[in-house]
Amino acid sequence: MTFAPVEEQLLHLRRGVAEIVPEEELVAKLAHSCRTGKPLTIKLGCDPSRPDLHLGHAVVLRKLRQFQDMGHEAVLIVGDFTGMIGDASGRSKMRPALSLEETRRNGQSYFEQASRILDKERVRIVYNSTWLGELTFEDVVRLAGKTTVARMLAREDFAGRYTKDEPIGLHELLYPLAQAQDSVEIAADVELGGTDQTFNLLMGRTIQKAAGQPPQVCMTLPILEGLDGVEKMSKSLDNYVGICEPASDMYGKVLSIPDKLTYRYFELASDEDTHRLPELAEFCRTHPRDAKHRLAFSITRLYHGTPVARAAQEHFERTIIRKLVPDDVASFRPESDGRIGLLNLLTQAGLTPSNGAARRLVEQGAVSIDGIRVTDSRREVDLANEAPFVVKVGRRRFLRILW
Amino acid sequence: MTFAPVEEQLLHLRRGVAEIVPEEELVAKLAHSCRTGKPLTIKLGCDPSRPDLHLGHAVVLRKLRQFQDMGHEAVLIVGDFTGMIGDASGRSKMRPALSLEETRRNGQSYFEQASRILDKERVRIVYNSTWLGELTFEDVVRLAGKTTVARMLAREDFAGRYTKDEPIGLHELLYPLAQAQDSVEIAADVELGGTDQTFNLLMGRTIQKAAGQPPQVCMTLPILEGLDGVEKMSKSLDNYVGICEPASDMYGKVLSIPDKLTYRYFELASDEDTHRLPELAEFCRTHPRDAKHRLAFSITRLYHGTPVARAAQEHFERTIIRKLVPDDVASFRPESDGRIGLLNLLTQAGLTPSNGAARRLVEQGAVSIDGIRVTDSRREVDLANEAPFVVKVGRRRFLRILW
Numbered sequence: 001m002t003f004a005p006v007e008e009q010l011l012h013l014r015r016g017v018a019e020i021v022p023e024e025e026l027v028a029k030l031a032h033s034c035r036t037g038k039p040l041t042i043k044l045g046c047d048p049s050r051p052d053l054h055l056g057h058a059v060v061l062r063k064l065r066q067f068q069d070m071g072h073e074a075v076l077i078v079g080d081f082t083g084m085i086g087d088a089s090g091r092s093k094m095r096p097a098l099s100l101e102e103t104r105r106n107g108q109s110y111f112e113q114a115s116r117i118l119d120k121e122r123v124r125i126v127y128n129s130t131w132l133g134e135l136t137f138e139d140v141v142r143l144a145g146k147t148t149v150a151r152m153l154a155r156e157d158f159a160g161r162y163t164k165d166e167p168i169g170l171h172e173l174l175y176p177l178a179q180a181q182d183s184v185e186i187a188a189d190v191e192l193g194g195t196d197q198t199f200n201l202l203m204g205r206t207i208q209k210a211a212g213q214p215p216q217v218c219m220t221l222p223i224l225e226g227l228d229g230v231e232k233m234s235k236s237l238d239n240y241v242g243i244c245e246p247a248s249d250m251y252g253k254v255l256s257i258p259d260k261l262t263y264r265y266f267e268l269a270s271d272e273d274t275h276r277l278p279e280l281a282e283f284c285r286t287h288p289r290d291a292k293h294r295l296a297f298s299i300t301r302l303y304h305g306t307p308v309a310r311a312a313q314e315h316f317e318r319t320i321i322r323k324l325v326p327d328d329v330a331s332f333r334p335e336s337d338g339r340i341g342l343l344n345l346l347t348q349a350g351l352t353p354s355n356g357a358a359r360r361l362v363e364q365g366a367v368s369i370d371g372i373r374v375t376d377s378r379r380e381v382d383l384a385n386e387a388p389f390v391v392k393v394g395r396r397r398f399l400r401i402l403w
Numbered sequence: 404m405t406f407a408p409v410e411e412q413l414l415h416l417r418r419g420v421a422e423i424v425p426e427e428e429l430v431a432k433l434a435h436s437c438r439t440g441k442p443l444t445i446k447l448g449c450d451p452s453r454p455d456l457h458l459g460h461a462v463v464l465r466k467l468r469q470f471q472d473m474g475h476e477a478v479l480i481v482g483d484f485t486g487m488i489g490d491a492s493g494r495s496k497m498r499p500a501l502s503l504e505e506t507r508r509n510g511q512s513y514f515e516q517a518s519r520i521l522d523k524e525r526v527r528i529v530y531n532s533t534w535l536g537e538l539t540f541e542d543v544v545r546l547a548g549k550t551t552v553a554r555m556l557a558r559e560d561f562a563g564r565y566t567k568d569e570p571i572g573l574h575e576l577l578y579p580l581a582q583a584q585d586s587v588e589i590a591a592d593v594e595l596g597g598t599d600q601t602f603n604l605l606m607g608r609t610i611q612k613a614a615g616q617p618p619q620v621c622m623t624l625p626i627l628e629g630l631d632g633v634e635k636m637s638k639s640l641d642n643y644v645g646i647c648e649p650a651s652d653m654y655g656k657v658l659s660i661p662d663k664l665t666y667r668y669f670e671l672a673s674d675e676d677t678h679r680l681p682e683l684a685e686f687c688r689t690h691p692r693d694a695k696h697r698l699a700f701s702i703t704r705l706y707h708g709t710p711v712a713r714a715a716q717e718h719f720e721r722t723i724i725r726k727l728v729p730d731d732v733a734s735f736r737p738e739s740d741g742r743i744g745l746l747n748l749l750t751q752a753g754l755t756p757s758n759g760a761a762r763r764l765v766e767q768g769a770v771s772i773d774g775i776r777v778t779d780s781r782r783e784v785d786l787a788n789e790a791p792f793v794v795k796v797g798r799r800r801f802l803r804i805l806w
Contacts, residue, residue, distance in 0.1 A: 085544050137538035137581070141488050144574035149556070149565065152573060162552065170555060170576060171547035177573075178540070 001037050003071050006030045012066050015274045016059070016267045018195045018220045021202065026217040029189050033072070040072045043188035043204075043216065045128075045179055046114075048083045048106035049098065053113040054240040055269045055299070056224040056233035060192045061117040062269070063221055067190070074123040075186050076114065078107035081132040082175055100129070116243055116303055131185045132178050143177050146210040147203065152176070155199040176200045180207035188216040195220045224268055229258035247304040247312035254296035255316070255372050259288045259379065262295050270298045288379070289369065289386050325371075325390045329398040334383070338403075342367070342379040345401070351393045361393060368392045404440050406474050409433045415469050418677045419462070419670045421598045421623045424605065429620040432592050436475070443475040446591035446607075446619070448531075448582055449517075451486045451509035452501065456516040457643040458672045458702070459627040459636035463595045464520040465672070466624055470593070477526040478589050479517065481510035484535040485578055503532070519646055519706055534588045535581055546580050549613040550606065555579070558602040579603045583610035591619040598623045627671055632661035632778075650707040650715035657699035658719070658775045662691045662782065665698055673701045691782075692772070692789050732793060732801040737786070741806075745770070745782040748804070754796045764796060771795045 003009065009030055013020075020026050033040050044064050053061075064074050080103035098106070104127070111125050135143075152173045153162055161168050176199065183191060183204035191201045198220050205215035223232050226239025233240045241253045257265060263284045266272055272280060284291040293313070301309035332349045334340055340348075343358040346367070352358040361367050362377045369381075370389045381387075387403035406412065412433055416423075423429050436443050447467050456464075467477050483506035501509070507530070514528050538546075555576045556565055564571050579602065586594060586607035594604045601623050608618035626635050629642025636643045644656045660668060666687040669675055675683060687694040696716070704712035735752045737743055743751075746761040749770070755761040764770050765780045772784075773792045784790075790806035 081540075082544075085541060085548075132540050135540035137484075137535050137540075137543050137577075138488060140540050140543045141485075141574045141577055144577055145572050147573050149552070149561075149571040149573055149576060150568070153552070158552075165553070168552040169548050170550050170552055170580075171544045173552060173573060173576070174540075174544055174547055 003034045009070050012274050018222050021218045040189040042067045042072050043075050043191040045077045046110050048078050048103045051106045051109045054242045059221045059224050059268045061114055063192050065118050068119045068122050076125045077182050078127045080127045081129040128182050176203045180204040183216050184208050184211045190217045192219050194223050227256050229261050243303050247300050247308045248315050251296045251300045251312040251316050254299050262292050271302050287385050329400050331400040331402050333402040338384045339380050339382050366394050406437045412473050415677050421625050424621045443592040445470045445475050445477050446594040448480045449513050451481050451506045454509045454512045457645045462624045462627050462671045466595050468521050471522045471525050479528045480585050481530045483530045484532040531585050579606045583607040586619050587611050587614045593620045595622050597626050630659050632664050646706055650703050650711045651718050654699045654703045654715040654719050657702050665695050674705050690788050732803050734803040734805050736805040741787045742783050742785050769797050
């Protein structure tokens with residue numbers, strides 16, 4: 001098959017990436033693939049114990065999709081081997097051992113969800129128990145002999161626990177080896193993962209070299225912040241957008257992220273054309289509200305298609321916002337040359353006695369514009385583009401802002 | 404079967420032992436064995452990569468023999484599993500991987516040599532590859548989950564290497580688990596080892612408990628000093644007495660140990676009756692030369708039988724000493740009330756110009772009595788018991804000392 005030129009592929013592949021180790025090997029692999037017409041094998045490991053995918057998981061899956069779109073081969077590795085074992089020390093209830101049936105079922109569920117992002121005709125799904133289940137003690141000793149204790153304990157989380165005298169089960173040192181062996185089994189050219197997986201991905205290189213294979217390139221993606229804009233997106237913190245959520249929930253949740261994250265979500269969580277990202281960055285700066293609506297639409301479209309996303313948007317604009325606003329809300333037309341700071345606006349409109357009071361209310365999360373909470377007290381409003389809109393302060397005070 | 408009373412057994416079992424962990428469990432196990440008539444299972448692991456046994460190895464083997472003599476069951480475990488793997492990192496030439504055939508041959512050789520010490524009708528010899536070779540990765544992960552990295556790195560040699568930034572292969576942490584699993588497989592009641600094995604023996608307890616077995620008692624024996632009286636006995640330092648050496652060599656080598664070790668060798672390396680040890684301690688103190696001859700005879704008899712040991716002793720006394728001494732050697736009768744310091748004797752006899760010069764010569768190893776080098780400058784001679792004897796200084800100066 002034929003591939004796009006290396007530089008064009010790199011433009012897409014570098015998008016949103018935290019690190020490519022080493023980048024020159026990726027360039028060489030892409031060049032070789034172009035010359036020979038042979039696709040690269042791209043590995044992504046997935047944990048079958050957490051079967052509900054959200055936008056945070058989607059970041060690496062989207063990167064995998066980019067590789068697919070350029071003609072490369074995606075391999076999803078379901079980590080059912082370690083899932084079957086759970087917490088070997090038996091101390092933690094957090095990692096119960098799953099039966100083979102459960103890990104298979106979770107793996108299937110993961111695959112079905114991931115298919116909303118991946119080109120499912122061009123993905124290979126494999127279960128690592130297939131080969132890890134065949135390894136003998138002797139194999140494990142040989143595998144373990146390829147690395148050292150010091151190198152394992154250099155891994156950030158291990159290092160922290162070791163110096164704090166928190167127990168590290170000896171078996172935990174074997175898991176990175178297991179997933180490194182996965183790279184050998186599928187002869188991965190590239191492995192994808194979050195930045196928290198850097199160590200494990202590099203271990204794949206070590207073990208591939210020891211097995212006489214060309215080592216994989218490690219490509220890490222940032223950990224996506226959740227709706228609160230601070231913590232990592234996760235189900236347990238309830239700051240997530242599930243990729244299977246109904247379109248209207250998805251649309252509304254995306255709208256609730258802080259402005260400062262809008263561009264980051266465009267880059268990491270949307271399928272907006274990479275070439276247009278600079279333009280979107282500018283849009284986020286100049287029209288934060290519109291940009292966020294576009295983001296919400298873009299992400300919803302990605303998982304539900306254009307018609308459903310359009311309906312969600314209209315539903316949100318016509319129903320949700322209206323529902324939130326009483327019919328008899330008063331209007332106010334601020335004095336401004338078009339742009340006005342939110343604090344100024346609130347004070348000028350008489351909603352707050354002073355800019356200081358306005359700042360406190362904004363920072364407490366008591367202020368929203370068209371039903372979307374605003375927490376950035378430096379937020380400016382572009383009246384020409386954004387008005388008319390409804391400002392709400394506290395529970396009951398509404399004002400329609402005109403221009 | 405019936406066993407001697409627990410206290411009588413303990414008297415023998417405590418002989419020369421460094422540590423019994425925990426001693427009260429040994430007492431309970433012996434009591435239970437007495438009550439039920441069921442022998443205890445005593446484990447000793449052996450390294451098949453070093454097939455030549457010497458008196459240092461014999462210390463634990465002798466302890467195993469004591470257990471046999473009291474009716475318990477000895478199990479020799481040949482560590483062919485790890486021997487087959489060698490140094491998994493491939494970095495060291497010191498631990499080449501052995502073939503299964505080699506480890507079996509070495510194991511057989513070990514057994515044949517050990518049979519000079521053990522009651523070979525009552526020893527079971529097993530190869531740990533039998534069960535360790537059957538373990539899967541999953542089994543290994545579960546096994547590893549029973550302990551922590553911190554506990555492994557607490558092992559003295561690991562701790563030292565870790566703090567000195569010397570690499571520890573990850574596989575090295577698996578070996579203690581492997582030999583601990585051996586204890587589970589044979590359901591060991593007691594494991595024997597040198598004091599350098601304490602950590603590994605205790606790991607056996609951990610893994611047995613995790614497997615739901617009553618944990619073994621760990622019994623450690625001191626590391627025997629070699630002929631130089633300082634370093635651990637070892638083949639590479641050439642300070643050893645091989646248990647298969649010809650009787651005359653064995654006799655002569657034992658005679659060459661420093662006086663301060665005579666009693667230690669009686670305790671750890673001879674089969675002198677435990678009840679007589681206090682008496683032998685006194686003998687070593689009052690008659691160091693005779694005590695050492697008795698020790699040499701005792702150890703030689705152990706490996707070669709009484710007639711051969713007797714012949715070796717006579718050969719040594721009549722031939723070796725005479726051969727070493729010229730026919731025309733002069734005589735000297737020192738002025739003394741019976742006991743005299745060696746340095747004084749040398750100076751009085753005119754062999755050295757001063758006690759200081761005498762000390763230097765002794766410490767350089769240039770002085771011998773009846774062909775046995777003396778290196779302890781505080782050595783006293785008991786003329787009443789030891790004379791006549793021949794002192795040799797340097798290569799050519801001889802003097803017969805009379806009383």
